[in-house]
Amino acid sequence: MKNENPGVQFVAITAENAGQRIDNFLRTFLKGVPKSMIYRILRKGEVRVNKKRIKPEYKLEEGDDIRIPPVRVSGQEAPEVSPKLDKVAQLERAVIYEDEAILVLNKPSGTAVHGGSGLNFGVIEGLRALRPDARFLELVHRLDRDTSGVLLIAKKRSALRSLHEQLREKGMQKDYLALVRGQWPSHTKSVKAPLLKNILQSGERVVRVSSEGKPSETRFKVEERYQHGSLVKASPITGRTHQIRVHTLHAGHPIAFDDRYGDSEFDRQLAKTGLNRLFLHAAAITFTHPSTGETLRLEAPMDEKLRRCLAILRQDKP
Known part of the structure; x- marks a missing residue:
C-alpha cells in the first residue's frame, strides 16, 4: 500500500x-x-x-x-510547531478522551481550529506536533476561534467517514452553554431561521437571517437566570456557520462579548465579572463510537473565566 x-x-x-x-x-x-x-x-x-x-x-x-x-507558500517550508510551545502544551492538557480512533479536546477560547488568516497555529497544527507519529488527524467538525469546549478529531479515515455520516444524519448531539442578554422566554424552545453566509473581501465570514439562506434550527433551554442575562443550553439541529450566535441575536438575546453579533451595553453590564471573551462553550457531545458502536457522551468543563463570571452573576439573581 x-x-x-x-x-x-x-x-x-x-x-x-x-x-x-x-x-x-x-x-x-x-x-x-x-x-x-x-x-x-x-x-x-x-x-x-x-x-x-x-x-x-x-x-x-x-x-x-x-x-x-x-x-508551500513562496517556496518556504511551513514553520514547524515546537511541542514545547505553551499553546501546544495547553492542548495536551486539554485532551479529555483519546483512543485508537478518536481524540477529544476541550478547546481553549482564542485558539483557531486551523492555522490560516495570518495565524500560524491552530488545533490541528498543534496536535500534529504533539502526535508526530499519528498518520491521520482531521477535524470532525469546527468551533469558532473564540468558542471553547468539546472538539472531536478523527485519528482514522474510517472514523472520520463514520462521524461525518452521523453529522449528516443528525445522529450526533452537541450541547452548548451561552450567556445571553435579558430574560430568555421559557416558551422559546426552538429558533428556526434560515441563515445566509457572506464572505467579505477581508475573508471574514458574516452570517445573517435571510429567506435566501439555508434552513437552520437550534433548540434552547434556560439553565439559569440573572439580573441582566440568562444562561441557556443551545443544541443545534443543523450545523451552519455562526448558527447559535445568529439565532440568539435573531431571538433578541445576543451572546455576551460576541464581537460580531453582540451588544456592547450588555457587555458593559458584565464588566464586574471580569469577562472579556465570547461566552459560548461547547459543553457536551453525544455520538456513536465509530469502532465500538457504543454511545459516548463526553463533557468539557468551563474554564475559570466563565465559572467566575457565573459565580458573580449568581449573587445578583432576580
Whole structure:
C-alpha cells in the first residue's frame, strides 16, 4: 500500500459547503495561498474529489471527499510547531478522551481550529506536533476561534467517514452553554431561521437571517437566570456557520462579548465579572463510537473565566 504524504489533508464536505465551486472552497480553506497556486494544484490533478481529478468549476456535493496536497507558500517550508510551545502544551492538557480512533479536546477560547488568516497555529497544527507519529488527524467538525469546549478529531479515515455520516444524519448531539442578554422566554424552545453566509473581501465570514439562506434550527433551554442575562443550553439541529450566535441575536438575546453579533451595553453590564471573551462553550457531545458502536457522551468543563463570571452573576439573581 502506498504511504500517503503526511502533509496531505482529507476534508469531507458537509451541507454547509455543498454547492460551492471547488476553487472558491480552496481559496477559503487555504487562506494565504496565492490564487495561482490553487489553480496550479487543480490543473495538475493534485486535488482529488472522491479520488478523481476535477475542474476548477466543479460544484461540491454533500459527502464529497476532498484530498488536498501539502502547499508551500513562496517556496518556504511551513514553520514547524515546537511541542514545547505553551499553546501546544495547553492542548495536551486539554485532551479529555483519546483512543485508537478518536481524540477529544476541550478547546481553549482564542485558539483557531486551523492555522490560516495570518495565524500560524491552530488545533490541528498543534496536535500534529504533539502526535508526530499519528498518520491521520482531521477535524470532525469546527468551533469558532473564540468558542471553547468539546472538539472531536478523527485519528482514522474510517472514523472520520463514520462521524461525518452521523453529522449528516443528525445522529450526533452537541450541547452548548451561552450567556445571553435579558430574560430568555421559557416558551422559546426552538429558533428556526434560515441563515445566509457572506464572505467579505477581508475573508471574514458574516452570517445573517435571510429567506435566501439555508434552513437552520437550534433548540434552547434556560439553565439559569440573572439580573441582566440568562444562561441557556443551545443544541443545534443543523450545523451552519455562526448558527447559535445568529439565532440568539435573531431571538433578541445576543451572546455576551460576541464581537460580531453582540451588544456592547450588555457587555458593559458584565464588566464586574471580569469577562472579556465570547461566552459560548461547547459543553457536551453525544455520538456513536465509530469502532465500538457504543454511545459516548463526553463533557468539557468551563474554564475559570466563565465559572467566575457565573459565580458573580449568581449573587445578583432576580
